Amino acid sequence: MSESTREIKNYRGLKCLNCNHPLDISDKFCPNCGQKNSTKKLSLKDFVDEFLSNFYAYDSKVKNTIVKLFTKPGVAAKEFINGKRQTYANPFRFYLSVSLIYFIFSGMESKFNDETILDLDQSIIKKSEEKKQENESTKTNDNQLNLNDPKSPVQINLGNNEIKKDTVKEQKLYTEKQIANFGFFKKTSRKIQTYANFFDHSKTINPSKILDTLKHEKSKWNFYLLKKTYQFKKLDEEDNSGKKGFNKFFDYFTDKLPFILFISLPFLTIVFALLYFRKKMNYAEHMVLVFSFMSFIFLLIFINEVIFLLFNISLDWLVNLIVIFYFYKSLRNFYQQSRWKTILKFVILSILLPITASFVALFILFIGFLLY
Incomplete structure (x- = not known):
């Protein structure tokens, strides 16, 4: 009996x-x-064979996608929406893979900088001094602030928390009772203004003590507004390590760049x-x-950074030229319009896309600060 018969x-x-x-026995x-019609138990050989076949299939799609991306701008996207789904990698999955690899590489690259032994030695000394200051700070219970814990004890009071009456008159501090009848947004605005004015004229930064002084309710919302006001006031100030609050927030924001x-x-x-609405293409096809x-x-920037890392040659100017030309050719090949129409829409997109990206970035920056 042959193997196929068995x-x-x-x-x-x-x-x-x-x-x-x-199923039929012949299926x-x-x-x-x-799924393959088989009742055979999974063996190690079957497991490896299936893994390698799936990997090879995905690998060939990736190879086809990369080759077409670099040789024929916009063609891979056009052929994908026209039905060639087995030839190219899924654009959404491929983008996530490429961006993930790039940001991992970028993070590793920052570790291999030009720091000398002397710089490293000074860095160790600086960190040692900072740790010493931190230990001393813990012993004296000074220079600590925990705005996340509303019930925390008083951490620091560098000065008199009393505010002069003329100061209150100049920059009004609203109590909860005075703004009780205001709408939500107006009330929130008055609270932020009150907290900002308070920090301008008082060194007290304990949340519970501040709310008691201002006669504000100790609600989670008030603690949150107080925390955000404090962080905003500290954006331009330096901490013990000499790092500004804005730089710390920028580092936090940069870490979220792939998501942004x-x-x-x-x-x-x-x-x-909107610009190509006459093409009768749906939203997913444009995407x-x-x-x-x-x-x-991302692939182009990745190659540029590898070249700079290996040969110390910056090709930023060439990358910019390639991106401009590539964008034009992608529009021409994907939407298949005349040269002059493509040039016109290329110019319009070159104006609208940065504006749109700026608004999105500002919105995400605002949301990021709220979650910071």
């Missing part, structure tokens, strides 16, 4: 193990879900959909081009 006899079933669809695959870029792309896609273009940008 496989038919011993391993093929009359029902799909994945979806329970009825190699389930016509309903595509991912969030902004759907908004940029809207601009394409395929946007994700493909951004994937190319």
